[in-house]
Each structure stands twice: as structure tokens, then as C-alpha cells.
Amino acid sequence: MDQLVRADARPPSGLGRFxxxxxxxVPESLVPACDEVERAFAEAxxxxxxxAELHHILSVYVGRPTPLTPAARLSAxxxxxxxxxxxDLTHTGSHKINNVTGQALLARRMGKRRLIAETGAGQHGVATATAGALLGMDVTVFMGERDMQRQELNVxxxxxxxxxxxxxTAGSRTLKDACSEAFRHWVxxxxxxxxxxxxALGPHPYPWMVRQFQRVIGDEARAQYAGVMSSATPDFVVACVGGGSNAAGTFAGFLDTPARLIGVEAAGGAAIxxxxxxxxxxxxxxVLQDEHGQIEEAHSISAGLDYPGVGPEHAYLADIGRATYVTASDDEVVAATHRLARAEGILCALESAHAVAWVLxxxxxxxxxxxxxxxxxxxxxxxxDMATLMELS
Structure with a gap:
């Protein structure tokens, strides 16, 4: 456990190795850009x-801390x-705003005037557009054509x-291809x-940096849990995993505890x-790949988990046995969405419903x-996701 505490308290070793x-x-032309981001983030x-500025915006604009809500009927x-x-109760409706707020402040500190982003389910794109509007920065978002069709509201x-x-319009026209185009444009x-x-993926320093901006989830949850329960930490901590930012941030708050960490991937995109x-x-x-090393397409009913890889820290936590990674099928996810809605009056994202499905x-x-x-x-x-769910009803 000491190894995990130390690893979490400082940057990953070498050039961002977990x-x-x-x-x-990355291409040679992007090495200076990554170096610049790494230096700027370490200083910030x-x-x-x-x-102080990040905390202020998260408090008065984003709506933190978010509550830890007892699911009383489902628990019974x-x-x-x-x-x-x-x-789901943050401004813009997802965890993405935590990371984006931090990165947008960092970009402004670096003297940049424009934000580039990729998005799958659209929530990261919405969060980036929101931060850009707040800070007076231009925003360009790359989004797969297929995802644009199933996430028209967020577009x-x-x-x-x-x-x-x-x-x-390249490839599967989903998140993987949006990432590729965003990197090409950044060059x-x-x-x-x-x-x-x-x-929590991409070249160093992004996996480390995104986890640090998202660890507010786990740090808050740990303090909130200790405040309402008789035990210091829960038996299980569960989160969905695509690239893995919400899970990385959640797990960061509990790495040095006995809690069992469970990441839930889409059955059609189970990279681990x-x-x-x-x-x-x-x-x-x-990474999902064939025998020739060609990247295979991932599938998920949720656009945000439709990615053929996983963040490097998750692969590392799986290897050392600190976290366990499981899957949920599309049918389980839809059923879990309906059950949570009817038991607790909460309409969660299909991504989040993967975690609910595993708990059920x-x-x-x-x-x-x-x-x-x-x-x-x-x-x-x-x-x-209402349009998707309506089509299935």
C-alpha cells in the first residue's frame, strides 16, 4: 500500500510511465508542445x-462539492x-467540467487564446465550449460524424x-477518430x-494532469463518506471506464485504503x-488490436465509452492488482438506466449506467x-441519451 501512496503523491516516473x-x-513537431504543457502544469x-482560482471557479461556477447521495430504495x-x-449535478452535467476548468486556466496561464478538444458523447465538448465562453477563448471541437448523429443535443x-x-468522417466516425483529428490539428x-x-490518456503529461484535475471527485467522496458512515472508507468504489478520467479521479481518493476499486468497461470496448x-x-x-497490430473498432451503446484503449494508469492498476476491471453489456446498461430512474428518480448517462449495471x-x-x-x-x-433510449423503447 505504501507504494501506491507514494506513486499517487508524485508524478509518474520517467516520461510519464505508470x-x-x-x-x-508523438511526432517530433509535438514534442516541444508536450514539454511546454508539462512544465506549465508542474509550475501551476x-x-x-x-x-485558489481553480477552487473558486469549481465552487461558485461548477457547483462543487457535489453531493454523495444515498440510494435508499435501491440499497434496500x-x-x-x-x-x-x-x-451529474455539476454545471454542464458531467465530471468533464472539472478537468476542463483546470486545463483552460492552464492554457490561459500559458498565453494561449484557443482551445482544441475531441469529444465522443459530447460532454467534454460542451465543457470545453463552456470554459471557453467563461474565459473568453475560442474553441474548436472535433467529433465523429456518427457521434454527432446520436448526440445532436450536445452538438x-x-x-x-x-x-x-x-x-x-474517417474510420468509425467515433471518439477514436475525433482524437486522431484533434492531434493532427494541434500540430x-x-x-x-x-x-x-x-x-486520462494521450502523451505525457495528460494522463497525470487529467487525473490530478479529476481527483477532486475521489477526495470529496472519501471525506463525505467518512462524515456520514461509521467506517472510514467503503468496501467498494465503482466507476465506469472508457479512457478512464472519472474512474482515475475517483480511485485517486481511495488508493491508500482497503476499498476494492472496480472499473466497469463496455463489453464491446473492454481494452483491459x-x-x-x-x-x-x-x-x-x-489496446484493442488484431494479430497484425491494427486497431480494432470498439462498440458501446454509450458514445463516451466507444474507445479501443484505456488510460495507462488503469492498465497499471490492473497489472498490480490494485483495481479490478469488469464489463457490462448494452442490454444490462439499458436495464440499469431504467432501474435507477424508477428506484431513485435519477436519469444517469449511459456511460455511468455501466457502473450501476455491475453493482446490480x-x-x-x-x-x-x-x-x-x-x-x-x-x-x-x-x-x-434520451433519443437513444426512446429508439429502444
Whole structure:
């Protein structure tokens, strides 16, 4: 456990290595840009004035701290104590705003005037557009054409906030391809633009930096749990995992505790259980690929988990046995969305419903024993997914 405490308290080793994962594999033209971001973040993270401004915006604009809500009826049905960390109640409706607020402040500190972002479910794009409007910065968001069709509401929200949304027609036209286009564009615009990456992946320093901006989730949840429960920490801490930012931030608050950390991937995008080591978007991690090393397409009913890799810290936590990664199918996710809505009056995002689906299954089969305590991060609200759910009804 001491190893985990130390690893979490300081930057990853070398060029952003979490064990054998991470690193920086980018075109030579982007090396200076990544170096600039790394230096700027290290300086900002050590600056009390930066933290004070970030905390102020998170408090008076984003709406932190978010509550830890007891799921009373669902708990009674399952025979456990389930508490929901409500990132769906932040301004813009997801955890993405935590990371984006930090990165946008960093970009302004670096003298950049424009933010570039990729998005899948649209929540990161909306958060980036929001931060750009707040700080007076231009925003360009790359989004797969398929995701734009199934997330029309978030596309409209981004445009309402003044962002330019560029459709990506290559490949599967989803999140992977949006990331690729955003990186290509950054190469041409590094002088005045900052790439605001939305998850705990990409070349160093992004996995480390995004986790640090998102650890407010886990730090809050740990303090809130200790304030209302008789035990210091829960038995289980659960979050959905695509690239893995909400899970990385949640787990960071509990790494030095006995809590079992559970990351729930989409069954059609389970990079940790079905992937092999490979390089994707500038970092080494578990990646879905064929026998020739070609990237395979991921599938998920949720656009935000439709990614064929996973953040390097998650691959490392899986390797050392500190976190366990499981999957949930599309059918389980839809059923979990309906059950949470009817039991607790909460419409969560389909991404978050993966975590709910696993808890429902694990409580039923005894993986979560009767009487256990569970903290589950609801990473976002479900407004954006209503059209998808209506089509299935």
C-alpha cells in the first residue's frame, strides 16, 4: 500500500510511465508542445494562486462539492448500502467540467487564446465550449460524424456556447477518430492553441494532469463518506471506464485504503480484458488490436465509452492488482438506466449506467456481499441519451 501512496503523491516516473504504460509517442513537431504543457502544469500545480482560482471557479461556477447521495430504495432492494457521487449535478452535467476548468486556466496561464478538444458523447465538448465562453477563448471541437448523429443535443449546446464543431468522417466516425483529428490539428496550431484532452490518456503529461484535475471527485467522496458512515472508507468504489478520467479521479481518493476499486468497461470496448499492449494516441496501454497490430473498432451503446484503449494508469492498476476491471453489456446498461430512474428518480448517462449495471449484477450474485458499502460515481446525467433510449423503447 505504501507504494501506491507514494506513486499517487508524485508524478509518474520517467516520461510519464505508470509501470510499463504511458510515455510519450508523438511526432517530433509535438514534442516541444508536450514539454511546454508539462512544465506549465508542474509550475501551476505547485502555485497556491492557481489552486485558489481553480477552487473558486469549481465552487461558485461548477457547483462543487457535489453531493454523495444515498440510494435508499435501491440499497434496500439489493441488501447493500449504495451511495452515489453525483457528478451529474455539476454545471454542464458531467465530471468533464472539472478537468476542463483546470486545463483552460492552464492554457490561459500559458498565453494561449484557443482551445482544441475531441469529444465522443459530447460532454467534454460542451465543457470545453463552456470554459471557453467563461474565459473568453475560442474553441474548436472535433467529433465523429456518427457521434454527432446520436448526440445532436450536445452538438447544438456546443454551438450555442460559441464553439466550432468539426465533423470527423474517417474510420468509425467515433471518439477514436475525433482524437486522431484533434492531434493532427494541434500540430498545425501549437503556437496559439492548447489541446484540452478530455480523458486520462494521450502523451505525457495528460494522463497525470487529467487525473490530478479529476481527483477532486475521489477526495470529496472519501471525506463525505467518512462524515456520514461509521467506517472510514467503503468496501467498494465503482466507476465506469472508457479512457478512464472519472474512474482515475475517483480511485485517486481511495488508493491508500482497503476499498476494492472496480472499473466497469463496455463489453464491446473492454481494452483491459481483451486488449494487448500497443501505442495509441501517443501512449502505451492496453489496446484493442488484431494479430497484425491494427486497431480494432470498439462498440458501446454509450458514445463516451466507444474507445479501443484505456488510460495507462488503469492498465497499471490492473497489472498490480490494485483495481479490478469488469464489463457490462448494452442490454444490462439499458436495464440499469431504467432501474435507477424508477428506484431513485435519477436519469444517469449511459456511460455511468455501466457502473450501476455491475453493482446490480454483483449484488445479485454475491460478489458484493450483503451489508457491504459501495460508493459509485455517476459521471454524468442522461439528458443526452434520451433519443437513444426512446429508439429502444
Amino acid at each position: 509501470g510499463e504504460y504511458g510515455g510519450r509517442f 500545480w505547485a502555485d497556491p494562486a492557481f489552486h 432492494e439489493l441488501g447493500i448500502t449504495l451511495l452515489l457521487k453525483r457528478e 447544438f449546446r456546443m454551438k450555442m456556447l460559441g464553439a466550432e464543431v468539426i465533423p470527423v 498545425t496550431a501549437v503556437e496559439d492553441s492548447y489541446y484540452c484532452l478530455g480523458s 480484458s481483451a486488449g494487448r499492449n500497443g501505442v495509441l494516441h501517443g501512449f502505451v496501454s492496453k 449484477r454483483a449484488a445479485a450474485d454475491g460478489t458484493i456481499p450483503q451489508g457491504a458499502t459501495v460508493v459509485l460515481t455517476l459521471s454524468g446525467r442522461g439528458d443526452k
